[in-house]
């Protein structure tokens with residue numbers, strides 16, 4: 165069963181972005197499903213690799229919109245993306261070096277990111293970009 169379900173409250177009103185955010189829900193749910201059947205350890209690295217490339221391409225899409233439309237909070241938002249990329253990289257390093265195998269920690273981190281970043285930071289640009297006609 166899915167741990168997280170997409171709800172309208174997550175929407176930023178821009179279809180391409182919502183579709184990408186839904187992919188993050190899927191990654192978290194996949195990890196949760198794997199953990200439930202005792203495969204969390206096996207699933208961790210593939211999901212982290214997927215997450216790393218997801219973050220790079222998703223953040224690039226958001227940042228391009230910010231640059232195109234002169235979003236005033238661009239610098240702060242880019243900084244948060246930069247830190248997330250660094251965090252994902254360090255998680256991958258921890259798993260590769262055997263320092264961490266704990267799927268639950270990764271999962272809590274991702275759930276937290278989803279709540280904080282999508283619900284707060286990303287929501288902030290929604291009205292601005294919508295006012296510029298992005299949808």
Ligand SMILES: [Fe+2]
Pocket residue numbers: 185222226282286
């Ligand atoms: Fe986002």
Ligand SMILES: [Fe+2]
Pocket residue numbers: 226241245281285286
């Ligand atoms: Fe973002």
